[in-house]
């Protein structure tokens with residue numbers, strides 16, 4: 090078995106075991122393989138084990154892989170920072186965008202998404218740990234923006250995404266994910282179709298599952314430690 094296959098199997102077992110302990114249906118918990126800084130052949134290895142959803146952080150890198158793989162069976166998710174001059178390409182290269190944190194970006198994505206395509210699935214990124222250096226909306230601003238984004242023609246608002254403050258303490262992880270869940274539950278009173286909590290990475294996926302994650306965004310636990318960014322991936326230079 091390849092490393093990727095073994096790791097993917099192990100992840101699915103962890104999801105299943107955790108879902109059992111917290112009485113959740115494992116089918117509500119989807120796995121997004123975060124393939125930033127990974128090669129096309131790594132993605133193919135994951136695909137051969139049935140993985141279909143891949144997440145990318147940098148547009149240029151993602152576009153190269155999308156073109157190289159050119160496979161309509163893959164569902165591409167954008168999870169990185171969004172510059173406004175990149176919205177047209179993002180709107181039309183991806184099926185999901187998890188990292189919307191400004192109204193202006195949402196407007197542009199909706200206007201620029203091709204009318205022939207189905208609406209783009211959107212999560213609003215929330216700065217749950219309120220760290221000043223982190224991307225994401227302040228929790229207090231989410232309600233007003235969600236209502237507007239939900240009305241945009243070529244967008245389908247699905248829910249919230251968060252990246253908590255890094256900690257190895259399970260209860261601290263849970264506390265942060267719980268805040269995101271409570272925020273979603275409040276939004277659902279107005280927007281009952283919201284169904285998505287994009288939260289949980291390699292080091293905190295169990296805490297995220299217990300608190301209701303529907304998309305786990307997992308990189309290293311599937312593909313192994315990320316290669317150093319100092320030229321190890323010569324064709325993929327992250328944008329400034």
Ligand SMILES: *Cc1c(COP(=O)(O)O)cnc(C)c1O
Nearest residue numbers: 123168290291306307308309310
């Ligand atoms: C890199 C990244 C991940 C995956 O992180 P791992 O720790 O490798 O699982 C998830 N979400 C976002 C937004 C990322 O940038």
